[in-house]
Amino acid sequence: MKTDKKDEPMFKNFRFNPVIMxxxxxxxxxxxGIGPGSVERDRFDYVNALSSSWKKQILLNLVKIRYLDAPxxxxxxxxxxQYAVEGKIxxxxxxxxxxxxxxxxxxxxxxxxxxxxxxxxxxxGDKFSRSLMTPIPIKGFLFLxxxxxxxxxxxxxxxxxxxGVDNRFGAKAMGKSADPxxxxxxxxxxxxxxxxxxxxxVKPMGDKxxxxxxxxxxxxxxxxxxxxxxxxxxxxxxxxxxxxxxxGAFAADDQEIAMxxxxxxxxxxxxxxxxxxxxxxxxxxxxxxxxxxxxTDMPPLIRIHSGASHPEDALVSIxxxxxxxxxxxxxxxxxxxxxxxxxxxxxxxxxxxSGAPIVTVPxx
Numbered sequence: 286m287k288t289d290k291k292d293e294p295m296f297k298n299f300r301f302n303p304v305i306m307x308x309x310x311x312x313x314x315x316x317x318g319i320g321p322g323s324v325e326r327d328r329f330d331y332v333n334a335l336s337s338s339w340k341k342q343i344l345l346n347l348v349k350i351r352y353l354d355a356p357x358x359x360x361x362x363x364x365x366x367q368y369a370v371e372g373k374i375x376x377x378x379x380x381x382x383x384x385x386x387x388x389x390x391x392x393x394x395x396x397x398x399x400x401x402x403x404x405x406x407x408x409x410g411d412k413f414s415r416s417l418m419t420p421i422p423i424k425g426f427l428f429l430x431x432x433x434x435x436x437x438x439x440x441x442x443x444x445x446x447x448x449g450v451d452n453r454f455g456a457k458a459m460g461k462s463a464d465p466x467x468x469x470x471x472x473x474x475x476x477x478x479x480x481x482x483x484x485x486x487v488k489p490m491g492d493k494x495x496x497x498x499x500x501x502x503x504x505x506x507x508x509x510x511x512x513x514x515x516x517x518x519x520x521x522x523x524x525x526x527x528x529x530x531x532x533g534a535f536a537a538d539d540q541e542i543a544m545x546x547x548x549x550x551x552x553x554x555x556x557x558x559x560x561x562x563x564x565x566x567x568x569x570x571x572x573x574x575x576x577x578x579x580x581t582d583m584p585p586l587i588r589i590h591s592g593a594s595h596p597e598d599a600l601v602s603i604x605x606x607x608x609x610x611x612x613x614x615x616x617x618x619x620x621x622x623x624x625x626x627x628x629x630x631x632x633x634x635x636x637x638x639s640g641a642p643i644v645t646v647p648x649x
Contacts (some may be wrong), residue, residue, distance in 0.1 A: 331364055340601040343627060344612070347589065348605045350557040352572045353457065356550075358408035358416075365402040416630060421546040423532050427485055427496050436478045437471035441586060442552060442622065443629075445545040448519040448536050454551070455558020457573040468583060470518045473511040482508040490529070497527040498542065549629060556626065560589040563608060587622045588613070 338361075346356035408416060421443050430436050444452050450470060453463035477483045482501045487494050500512045516523050522539040533543035547555070562572045591610050596602050600620055602611035612619050 335361055335364075337601075339627065340623075341603050343623070344589070344601050344610065345603045345605065347553055347557045348560060348603065348610050350553055351560045351562060352566070352605070356417075356553070358413075360406050360408060361403060362406045363402075363404040417550040418548050420532070420548050421629065423530060423544065423546060424487070424496055426544075426546050427498075427530060430478070430483070431485055435475060436483070437475040438625075440467075440471045440474070441583070442555075442625065443547050445547050445551065446534055447544045448542060449534065450518060454555055455575040456551075456554050457575070460558070460575050463583075466518050470515060473514045473518075477508055477511050477515070480505065480508050482512065485530075488527070496530045498530055499527045552626065552629065556587050556622070559585045559587050560610065561591050563591055566606075584618070587619045588616055589619070 342358065346358065349356055426439065426443055429439055440447075441452065445454065446452060447470070450466050451461060451464045452467055454461050474483065477500065483498070484501060485496055485498045488497050489495075500515075501508070513523070515521070519542060520536065520539055521528060521542070525540045527540075529541045531537075531541060531543055532546070534545050536543040558573075558575045562574075566572045567574050589610055589612055590596070591608050593608060595604075595609055596611040596613075598614050599611035600614045600616075600623070602609055604610075612623055614620070
């Protein structure tokens with residue numbers, strides 16, 4: 286019995302191609318793994334990018350202050366990454382037809398889209414005042430000492446004056462050298478802190494709570510000597526068991542420590558005075574020069590170098606005018622001060638903040 290050709294199946298000569306099927310499966314399943322995979326990649330990439338840009342912004346503003354230029358801060362308030370993957374498959378088959386002949390078709394297309402949305406907000410108005418003009422809170426400053434931050438390090442950076450004993454300040458108009466007693470004071474307090482002779486706590490006083498400082502004088506004769514030095518320099522009662530700490534320039538009595546803490550802007554002005562500026566810019570009056578007449582043997586708080594060429598080994602570097610400014614990556618003391626400066630911004634934030642909006646972003 287013969288079979289008519291017209292009754293033969295149309296796809297009789299179609300052959301299964303594993304390569305084509307694999308391509309189809311890959312395109313169809315492509316977008317299913319983008320969402321989870323993007324979390325780890327984006328999180329660390331953006332952290333590194335934000336960290337690098339924040340360090341450069343801080344250094345740039347230090348240099349601008351040195352040149353009596355206005356500092357400008359731009360915050361990254363939100364980062365949203367949105368991804369989209371689209372795929373399309375066009376597939377045909379082949380057959381034998383005496384009239385139309387053979388026909389076959391295979392096609393595909395794909396589309397990948399990455400739409401990062403980054404929101405910037407300038408530091409102005411009330412936020413500028415909170416972040417840069419507000420002095421570091423006394424409690425926050427003293428709790429840093431309680432957390433084993435070196436007291437001499439903290440006092441050099443964050444204290445303007447304590448019971449009338451002035452710290453160095455490198456401002457152009459209001460610059461002053463450190464009181465010779467200031468070095469003796471912070472050295473003695475550092476030795477007391479290292480031997481466990483300095484303590485503090487929050488204590489109710491009337492309607493408010495105040496921070497009080499006390500000295501453990503029964504540890505050794507060495508500590509007792511340093512405690513007496515601190516009491517003499519600050520004019521404290523030698524028999525006082527606890528000493529109140531308040532914000533101010535001068536103490537009300539001999540059982541009080543009055544301390545003027547610095548704002549972030551004051552700290553930046555002080556650190557900017559240590560920047561190595563080309564002599565040509567100082568001679569031409571483009572940058573301020575601070576002359577420390579009563580300079581002690583204390584090393585610079587921070588070393589920021591300058592030069593005409595890009596530095597090879599720097600923690601952070603920026604270009605300003607025709608010169609490069611940088612912090613050497615091997616200078617641990619300068620790196621510590623610079624990192625601490627960035628951390629201090631969190632201590633100067635006051636007032637309530639509105640909650641951030643919840644954003645749901647599709648990733649495929």
